[in-house]
Amino acid sequence: MREAALILKYDLLAMRNSLIKGGLKKALPGSIGILVTLMLAFFIGSGGYNMTRLTRTISAGNPDLMYATEFNLMAGTSLAIFVLLLLAGFRVIYQNFYESEDLFFLLATPLSTKSIFGVKFLHSFNQNLLLLLPFTGAFWVGYGLGVEAPPVYYFIAFFTLLLANAIFTALASLLLLLISSLISSQKMKQFLTVGSMLLILIMVLGSQYYSSLTMRMRVEPDSLLEVVAGWNIGASLFPHIWISKSLLLTIHGFAFSFVESLLPLILLTLIMILATLSLARRSFISGWSFSHDYAPARHSNRKRNRGIKLFGGLGGIVKKDLLTFKRLPLVWYNLLVILIIMGFMGFNLASNTGGSANFTRGLLLFMLLFITAQMGSNLSAYVLSMEGSSWWVIQQSPLQPAALYRAKLLSASIPSLLNSGAVLLVLYLIPGVPMHPWYFTIPVLMLSISLFSSLCLLLDIYGPNFEIGLPQGGSSRSHRSARSSKTLGAMFLLTITAGLIFALISFSSYAKFLPVFSTLSPSFQYSIGIALFLLVVTGGDYICYRTGKKQLANLLTGKNDD
Amino acid sequence: MLQTVNLTKNYGKLTAVNQLNLEVKAGELFGFLGPNGAGKTTTIKMMAGILTPTQGQVFLDGIDVHRNPVQAKSLLAYVPDQPNLYEKLSPREFLSFIADIYRMDRTKAERQSSHWLEIFNLSDRADELMGGFSHGMKQKVSLIAALLHEPKVIFLDEPTVGLDPGSARMIKDLLRTLCQKGVTIFMSTHILEIAERMCDRVGIIQNGQLLALGSIEELRARIHHESTDSSSPTLEDLFLELTGGAEYTEISQMLEE
Numbered sequence: 001m002r003e004a005a006l007i008l009k010y011d012l013l014a015m016r017n018s019l020i021k022g023g024l025k026k027a028l029p030g031s032i033g034i035l036v037t038l039m040l041a042f043f044i045g046s047g048g049y050n051m052t053r054l055t056r057t058i059s060a061g062n063p064d065l066m067y068a069t070e071f072n073l074m075a076g077t078s079l080a081i082f083v084l085l086l087l088a089g090f091r092v093i094y095q096n097f098y099e100s101e102d103l104f105f106l107l108a109t110p111l112s113t114k115s116i117f118g119v120k121f122l123h124s125f126n127q128n129l130l131l132l133l134p135f136t137g138a139f140w141v142g143y144g145l146g147v148e149a150p151p152v153y154y155f156i157a158f159f160t161l162l163l164a165n166a167i168f169t170a171l172a173s174l175l176l177l178l179i180s181s182l183i184s185s186q187k188m189k190q191f192l193t194v195g196s197m198l199l200i201l202i203m204v205l206g207s208q209y210y211s212s213l214t215m216r217m218r219v220e221p222d223s224l225l226e227v228v229a230g231w232n233i234g235a236s237l238f239p240h241i242w243i244s245k246s247l248l249l250t251i252h253g254f255a256f257s258f259v260e261s262l263l264p265l266i267l268l269t270l271i272m273i274l275a276t277l278s279l280a281r282r283s284f285i286s287g288w289s290f291s292h293d294y295a296p297a298r299h300s301n302r303k304r305n306r307g308i309k310l311f312g313g314l315g316g317i318v319k320k321d322l323l324t325f326k327r328l329p330l331v332w333y334n335l336l337v338i339l340i341i342m343g344f345m346g347f348n349l350a351s352n353t354g355g356s357a358n359f360t361r362g363l364l365l366f367m368l369l370f371i372t373a374q375m376g377s378n379l380s381a382y383v384l385s386m387e388g389s390s391w392w393v394i395q396q397s398p399l400q401p402a403a404l405y406r407a408k409l410l411s412a413s414i415p416s417l418l419n420s421g422a423v424l425l426v427l428y429l430i431p432g433v434p435m436h437p438w439y440f441t442i443p444v445l446m447l448s449i450s451l452f453s454s455l456c457l458l459l460d461i462y463g464p465n466f467e468i469g470l471p472q473g474g475s476s477r478s479h480r481s482a483r484s485s486k487t488l489g490a491m492f493l494l495t496i497t498a499g500l501i502f503a504l505i506s507f508s509s510y511a512k513f514l515p516v517f518s519t520l521s522p523s524f525q526y527s528i529g530i531a532l533f534l535l536v537v538t539g540g541d542y543i544c545y546r547t548g549k550k551q552l553a554n555l556l557t558g559k560n561d562d
Numbered sequence: 563m564l565q566t567v568n569l570t571k572n573y574g575k576l577t578a579v580n581q582l583n584l585e586v587k588a589g590e591l592f593g594f595l596g597p598n599g600a601g602k603t604t605t606i607k608m609m610a611g612i613l614t615p616t617q618g619q620v621f622l623d624g625i626d627v628h629r630n631p632v633q634a635k636s637l638l639a640y641v642p643d644q645p646n647l648y649e650k651l652s653p654r655e656f657l658s659f660i661a662d663i664y665r666m667d668r669t670k671a672e673r674q675s676s677h678w679l680e681i682f683n684l685s686d687r688a689d690e691l692m693g694g695f696s697h698g699m700k701q702k703v704s705l706i707a708a709l710l711h712e713p714k715v716i717f718l719d720e721p722t723v724g725l726d727p728g729s730a731r732m733i734k735d736l737l738r739t740l741c742q743k744g745v746t747i748f749m750s751t752h753i754l755e756i757a758e759r760m761c762d763r764v765g766i767i768q769n770g771q772l773l774a775l776g777s778i779e780e781l782r783a784r785i786h787h788e789s790t791d792s793s794s795p796t797l798e799d800l801f802l803e804l805t806g807g808a809e810y811t812e813i814s815q816m817l818e819e
Contacts, residue, residue, distance in 0.1 A: 316662020324650040327691075389646030393707070395612040397663045398636035557631055558613035 004115040007106065008122070033485040036492065041134035048142025056146070067253055074143070074247050078164065078240035081136050085128055085168045092131075093124040093172050097284075117280040125169045129162070137161055140247065153250045160246045160262075163269045167239055170272035177279050239268060317394075317404070321411035324386060331379065335419050338371055342423045346433040357434040362509070364427065365436060366502045368445060372420045373452055373494035380412035380456035381490035384464050391466045394556070401553040405457070405545060412453035420445050447537045448501050452494050454544035459490055461548045464555065497540075504533040563588040563746045564609065564715055569618035571604050571770075578604040580770040582618070586748060586763075588714075591741045593761030594750040597805050601770040602750040603643065603719055609748065610640040610717045622715055636664070639708035643720040643750075645700040649693035653684055653703045656692065657710060664711035671710065678706040682729070697724035705733065709740075716740070718749040722756060734760055758797040766804050773804045 052070070059066035097120050106116050140157045143149075245261035248254040325331050346364070387394055394404070424441065427433050435441065465486065507529025511517040517525055553559075569582040579601040586592045596602050607613035609620050611627040611634055620627040627634040648656060654675065661671030679685045682702040692700060701724050708716055718737075722730040737747055738760065751757055757764050758778055766774040774781055781800050 316659045319662065320648065320651060320655070320659045323655060324648065327650045388648075389644070390648050392612060392640070392642050392646070393648075393660075396610050396635060396638070396640040397660075398632045398634075399663065400632055557611060557628060558607065 004118045004122075007115065007119045032492075033488050036488050037134050041138040044135060045138035045142040045145075048139035049146045050142075052143050052146025063253065070143075070147075070251075071244060071248065071254070074244040075240055077136055077139050078243035078247075081132060081161070081164050081243070082168055082240065084132060084135060085165070085172070089124075089128045089131065089168060090172050090176075092127045093169060094176060096120045096124045096127070097173070097176060113284050114277060114281050117284045118277070121169065121173060121276070121280075124173070125165060128169055129165050132161055132165060147251055150250055153247075156249060156262075157247055160243050160265065163246075163265050164239065164243050166269045167265075167272050170269070170276040173276045174272070174279060177276070177283050239265065242268075315407075317399075317407035318410050318414070321383065321386065321408075322414060325379065325411075325415055331415060335422060338375065338419060338423055339426055342367065342371065343426050343430070346427045346430045358509075360434040361436050362502075362506055364433070365441065365444070365505070366498075368420060368423065368427075368441070369448055369498040369502055370495065371423070372416055372445065372449060373498040374491060375419050376412070376416050376449070376452040376456055377487055377490035377494050379415050380453050381460055381486055383408050383412040383453075383457055384460040385466060385486075388466050395558065399556070401549045401556060404556070405461075405549050405552055408457055409450075409453055409545075412457050413449050416449045416453065417446065420449065444501075444505060444533075447534070448498070451497060451501070451537045451540045454541045454548075455493055455497060456490055458544040458548045459486075459493065461551050461555070500536065501533060504529050504536060507532065563590075563623055564592075564748060565621040566605075566609065567619045567621070569605065569608060569620060570616050571601075571608060571613070572616045577770050579608070579615075579767075582767075582770075582772055584765060584772070584775070586746055588746055589741050589744045590762045591737060591747045591760055592749065593757035593764040594748065594767065595752075595754065595757055595764055595801060596750075596767035600767045600805075602767060604770075605767070606640070606717045606719050606748065606750060610638060611635055612640070637714045638717065639711070639713040639715075640717045641701075641704050641708045641719065641721060643723060645697070645704035647692045647695075647700050647703060650691060652689045652691055653679065653706070654688045656703060657707060660707045660710050666711060674710055675706070678709060681732070682706060698726060698729065701725055702729065713745070715746045715748065718747065720751060721749060722751070722753060754797045754801055764797070766801060768805045774800070 051073070055069055055073070056066060059069060097117075100120065103116070103120075137158070140161070141154065144153050144157065242261055242265040245256040246265055249256055249258070249261055424438075424445070427435055428438065436444075463486070508522055508525040511520065511525040511528070517528070520528070564584070564586040566582050566584045569579055569584075570577065571579040582605060594602050594605065604613065608615045609622075609627065611620070611631045614628060622634045623637055625634045625637070648659075651659070657675040657679075658671070661668070661675070666674075676685070679688050682705070684699065684702060684706075687695075687699070692703065695703070701721070705721070708718075721733060721737075725733065734756065737749070741747055741762075749761070761778070763775070763777050764781065765772055774784070776784070778797060781797070784800075
């Protein structure tokens, strides 16, 4: 215990130092990240509140249905805890246990394995809790406000969230401890990546299938509530049922006891933690050592590479970047998910003939722009940082800043172009999808991608983080925080830009409400929108190029390394 | 071939390199020595054009490195002490990337790549991703990348760290051969034996200031002249004398007692 407290003390000291000595420039991305998370929590919380109020209003005359619905909703959100943690929590735990840089040092000291493992467990627990709070936590607060729950509800809700998180962290730790002593780090990473992606894919497919079913149903509030009540998620004895019952302990109208709710939850948590600590004492070090064994994968692409011939330094950089992107599972996963979402959406829209075709066309174009922007923020925002610790190779090369800018812009644009090209192909292939003609959509998308990529590149040029490198790189706490801030910052910027582009393109649809433009002919209004769009894109691209090139010259000569 | 004029670098209040004046001739192998934190890496980075000096200039074949960085960089190669390379590329792909950057003829670049990969015993692993490579293997790949475009000046920061004895020996022989062909080599090292046996001239730096400059014989003569000891001093003696490390010898003697 004393040893664990000692490690924690220095961890906190390091955290304090990074906060105090980081300066305003370093604190800004983190602050933006916190702000965005708080906004997300607010939206989810108010969603929970509205949903609860709606349920209570609709089913006011049928209390049994109301309680069944609320219980199932709470059971659903409790299940969501485990789904959320499965998606992100596993990786957090893995990184803390096997990729923490300080483990090389800590395991060589006379500190007990149990203490070191305990501290890493606590770190994983904290990070997972931070992940849960803005989602499940906010929803539960919204529910509490919706049913006018007593103050003790909020205390129990927080305590239940802690227990649920501890159960998952312990269970995942047990699994990782067992797996890590059997397979190497590389395979483990592949296992985690593929596993979490598969899970997301199943969720996306499931939700799309469900939405396509509901779109074909006549949706009436009563029948919808009956569907939710009929889910019967609480039919079995699982931790999420204990969680839901614990949450509803103090809510009027529910008659659950402590013995069937909190007690089994507390007991399970204790058993899981003790089992994890016991296994860790015996197998943590051996698993950690084995996780650092590297099993290189052979690539027999010798023949293929010999045939590739590209022009000059610019082509070399683009080729290298594309090879790297090609080897990132994130890229292929993005493409797959987007194809599925847009495919299902197109299919649903094609089979639902009701509503205005113009509106659907606009909606699909907006979705395309929005999704392209999201994809861009995932990859393009790292197009310079992806040089990582190999940045010295670029720095020492005889490259003109302008040439490097152009190469990086191309590298940033190509994945988005390929992804949106594939999506467009799918949408045009589905018969009956109301789409703008290809000679309109393709140039609009291409120009938008050029602006998205320019903005991402400029963002990365002004705030490169060669320590993170690739979009999934960097394992320390500061790396993870920097990565999240970077992605969120880019996402925020590109979403606003996508909105602006859409507003300009669809200018003619609302120009009639604007005093100056209402008297103009529709074709003139349309031309104004397109002209403004072209002006924004070309102007934006040009400004990014001018400022980005200048800053790149500084980066290449290490002018800012003071 | 290489000249620094009042080269200075400040990091805030700390002066890492102070008014450094050096000249290295074509075909010369110059050893740059100094204790940890003396300013060796900072100097090399400024010479290679990847760090802007606070004051002073670097000339490479008459070209001001910081005024005409692209032109200067086409003549040089730099190998850092930590050869971090693209983990998602294979050595062959990385060398192809280097060849593209330097606009080399494709056939010649491929021939050269295969030649050097063979020499450095990396042919069998040329198509594996570099993420799984050891420090020594990455060091070899970055050396090949440096040699590929036939630079006039090569900057090497601790080139033998992490290399097995065979590879270290091969690099020593290779550097000598390159110098005979007219290539200038500016090398920092902690291994005094390497500097003593290989370098035409050495410079010793401490706290950013150049303490001594000359051939091994010249420096030896200098310390011999100042010392009352009749035996011929080694470069290690000279190094410890100049950098204040002589006290470590006394500590070592005390520990032995």
